[in-house]
Amino acid sequence: MAGASASMKRYCLLVVAAAIAFAATAEAPLIALAAALLTLVFWALDAMYLRQEHWLRRLYDQVRVEPADQAPDFRIAPDAALRRTETFVSAAFSWSAALLYAPLVVFLLVVSLAV
Numbered sequence: 479m480a481g482a483s484a485s486m487k488r489y490c491l492l493v494v495a496a497a498i499a500f501a502a503t504a505e506a507p508l509i510a511l512a513a514a515l516l517t518l519v520f521w522a523l524d525a526m527y528l529r530q531e532h533w534l535r536r537l538y539d540q541v542r543v544e545p546a547d548q549a550p551d552f553r554i555a556p557d558a559a560l561r562r563t564e565t566f567v568s569a570a571f572s573w574s575a576a577l578l579y580a581p582l583v584v585f586l587l588v589v590s591l592a593v
Contacts, residue, residue, distance in 0.1 A: 479534065487520075497516075
């Protein structure tokens with residue numbers, strides 16, 4: 479999951495750099511706006527991967543502290559309590575997502591107004 483999250487960030491930065499270059503060269507502000515919308519899509523995908531990674535880490539921690547004589551439970555589906563504590567919104571506004579995507583969206587909006 480961490481690898482997928484890192485891939486989302488790399489692809490997003492690549493798309494944003496290409497969109498800024500193309501918007502500035504062609505003087506087309508709609509390109510920057512489209513890139514801002516695409517950045518929001520990348521943000522949502524990254525938040526989904528981060529949420530699933532948080533679920534998996536919590537489930538691993540639960541299994542890790544179980545006594546050795548107890549048979550392990552191999553279910554990796556998060557229960558309702560875990561789903562309530564680790565939400566999509568909390569993953570989207572975690573430091574690893576919000577500190578990258580929010581400034582990119584703002585920057586692309588500024589570029590769209592400046593072009």
